[in-house]
Amino acid sequence: MRTRLSMKINALLERHFPERRLFLRSDTDTRFIRLRPTTQLVGFAGVAIIVAWAIIATSILLMDSIGAGNFRDQAKRDQDAYERRLNELSSERDARAEEALAAQERFNAALGQISMMQSELLSSETRRRELETGIEVVQSTLRRTMKDREAARTQLAEVSAGGENSSVNSAADDAALDFLTAALESTAKERDQVVADAQDALIQAEEMKSEIQVMSDKNDQIFRQLEEAMTVSVKPLDKMFRAAGMNPDRILNEVRKGYSGQGGPLMPLSFSTRGEAPSGETKRANQILKDMDSLNLYRIAAQKAPFAKPVKDAVRFTSGFGRRWGRMHSGADFAGPHGTPIYSTADGVIVHAGWQSGYGRLIKIQHQFGIETRYAHLSKIRVKVGQRVSRGQRIGDMGNTGRSTGTHLHYEVRVGGKAVNPMIYIKAANDVF
Template sequence: MPGRILNRLNTSLERWLPEQRLFLRSDNATRFVRLRPLTQIVAFGGTAVVFGWSIIASSILVIDAISAGSSRDDILRAQSAFEDRLDQLSAERDARAAEAVAAQRRFSVALDQVSQMQSQLLSSEERRRELETGMGAVQTTLRDAIVARDSAKSEARDLTAVIEEQTGAPVGEAGRAQEFSVALDILSGELKTTAAQRSDAVQEAHEARLAAEQLTVERDQIIARQDEIFTQLEDAVALSVEPLNRVFRQAGMDPEEVLRLVRRGYSGQGGPLTPISYSSSGNAAISEGETRANKILITLDQANTYRIALEKVPLAMPVKSSFRYTSGFGRRWGRAHEGIDMAGPVGTPIYATADGVISYAGWQGAYGNLIKIDHELGTETRYAHLSRIRVRPGQRVSQGDLIGDMGNTGRSTGPHLHYEVRVKGRAVNPMEFIKAASNVF
């Protein structure tokens, strides 16, 4: 039955595809192969399928090559923007630090001026009190002189009366007038001196009050300007630190823990201790200014600590040449895939993504040629399936150093880099670190 159906189909197709015969001749015999219409259709169909598959495969390869080039350009632009932004933040941080130092110096100069003005005010007050004391002593002396004069007059009258009584003749008025004139001259001189001293004391006291009021106004202006400078510095340093906070939060790390670990490694102190000076009229404003200045310096130290931490966290790309993402972090074929795969040609350079120490460099099972780098903040990076290892265990590397070449060793279906990031021994998604840097900067 099937043969009959095939014969009918061949008979109906002979109008368009006549039967063809392929002769095979040898020295002893001649044979031929019959190419019936159905056979010709199958051959043509197979040829068309192979040709179409070749076109589709070529198109896919071209699209992949174009997308790989575009991805590489995007990554290079993101990395360049990250480096430019980091340089800008460093320059801005240095400028803010210089402004803070200059403001601290101006604040110290202003404090010295206020201290000098207060010393002058206290000196003028002391002189005024001394003049008032001197005026009191002069007034006491004047009162004693008046009492002595009255007593002398009384004694003179008594003596005059005794002399007149003994001599029986009156004492001359000219002698008494001359005595009274001398006494009056003495009293007048004392009164003039006292009045002049009192006038001078009043004038000096008035000038001292005016100087004190002017010093108070100048001090208030200095404090207001200092407050404005502190406000600007506080806003600037806050804006500089917040993006750095976001980097570590998006990478899944606790910013406070990062700062604590970095400070533990950079904790040297020393130098002489200088006593703090205090104002004699109260140090509330000075204490507040010093407190705000210390807060600014603490924030600047936090930004500098973050800058150190950025060099120790794997935020950079391990591959700078053209590549294609072929597998992400997570479940793959029912098993956990603890990194990301970046495919490229064999020999593509592989770079360290952060400062650290090589803890392993050699063959390790399914990883093939493997490099492990320990970083300071509890992070570790792994670079697997390498064709060549360019470092040795114990070697210290910096971010961007060449450590190996991409390969196809271990359990691998093609040349690629298997890249892992581990935090305290736990595998995390490396794209969180890469995206944290590119998104923030």
């Protein structure tokens, strides 16, 4: 049964693959190799598999090359857009800072004018009180003089009733009466002048109150503009730090410890020396100064945390943070041409610059807030241990050293010695810048 089946299969194969003989002739002998149908079928199948594998592999390489080209173009466009946006935001930030400084100068000038006007108002109020006191004194003197005049008239009447012998005394009394009348007229004039001066002082006080109200409205407008500018500037930075898993309060306190000098225009305002509670405008001004201080601290902290990309050229993101082939991949991989510049993502100090097993040529940078960044598989190292570097400073070149399957950068971010996803920081910065 098996023989018949094999004979049928052999006969079927002979229709397409007839038996062939390959002769090998030498000077003294002739030999041949018999190629049976099954042998030819196996050879044909092997050749077909090799050709199919070559076609599939070529297609995959072509598709990968086309995809890599599109990705590079897209990455280049994203990089250009990112840089344009960064430049626009930098210009807008500078403009906001200039506006804030100009508004602060106007605010200081307005405060000076208000202080001067308040001093004038207090002086006017003091003058008015002095005038009122003078009026009361004049009125008291006038009443006393009128009483004396009435008493003099009564005495004059009594003297006149005494007869001719008192003619001399009558003449003296008339003279005294004339003197009192003149004094009364002078006192009345002084009283009228005092009343007029008091009315002028009240009018000036009302005018000063109107000017103070206008100045207060202008100050309120300045305050609103400054508060809006601070809100637009501070909230995105706060969001960026929170998105990276960093506590903004702790970060600002740590930065403030390193920059603890005091004095200058950002000191809190205080206008009272009598222990009185600060006014509403003083509270608003102090809050704006506090926000400006926070904005400056955020700017310093952003320079010291890795909120940037380690490569600026067009590269391909080839592997992310997490498990890969059953093993933990502690960073992100960026593939690009050999020698692509590598940049520091934040201010810091070089703590390692040399060869390390698996990483190849490796650079470690210690940053503030317990953050460390690593740049592995480099072809060239351009820094030394102990050197201070700034964000955006070139530190090495992309390579293929260590345990690597191709030219790329392995980039790590470690917080407190524990690896975290570096894309958290890069994406957090992209959302702001």
